[in-house]
Amino acid sequence: MLLDGLADVCRVMRTAPTERRIIFTLLAAYRADQSNVRNELVGEMLRASGASLWVIEVRQPEGGNFGNRAREQVLDTGSRRSGGLREIVASRTGVTAAAKHIADLILAQYVLTYGPAGGSVRSQVEVT
Numbered sequence: 001m002l003l004d005g006l007a008d009v010c011r012v013m014r015t016a017p018t019e020r021r022i023i024f025t026l027l028a029a030y031r032a033d034q035s036n037v038r039n040e041l042v043g044e045m046l047r048a049s050g051a052s053l054w055v056i057e058v059r060q061p062e063g064g065n066f067g068n069r070a071r072e073q074v075l076d077t078g079s080r081r082s083g084g085l086r087e088i089v090a091s092r093t094g095v096t097a098a099a100k101h102i103a104d105l106i107l108a109q110y111v112l113t114y115g116p117a118g119g120s121v122r123s124q125v126e127v128t
Helices: 002-013 039-049 069-082 093-107
Strands: 022-028 052-058 085-089
Touching: 002 022, 002 039, 002 069, 022 093, 039 069, 052 069, 052 093, 069 085, 085 093
Parallel strands: 022 052, 052 085
Antiparallel strands: none
16 A cells, blocks of 8 residues: 555645655554556656655564565665665664664755856856
8 A cells, every 4th residue: 555655645745735745654564555656657757756765674683574566666766766765674763863863864865946048068066
């Protein structure tokens, strides 16, 4: 159901009254995914929404995780391409540290807007 949920959120995000669109997802890989939505469609919906995907995934260290290629592709590629991050933790105890890390990264973001201003081909933008 994860991909179905992401598709729904992406639909809502397209019309969200904010420029800063963040999807934060916490999931457990030891449960099988029963989604009916194709991963390519969810990936395109994520791109069109303008949102960044941030994921914390809890996996059991001794195995017992349900692999799902479509889910893995959306979470991994979607988070990277959207400017988000995917963190995998081995137990519930790692969730707090991972969530704090993600929150710190999100809060440290800033928007950079640029456009033609009469510079030359050798013009450079410096961030200090």
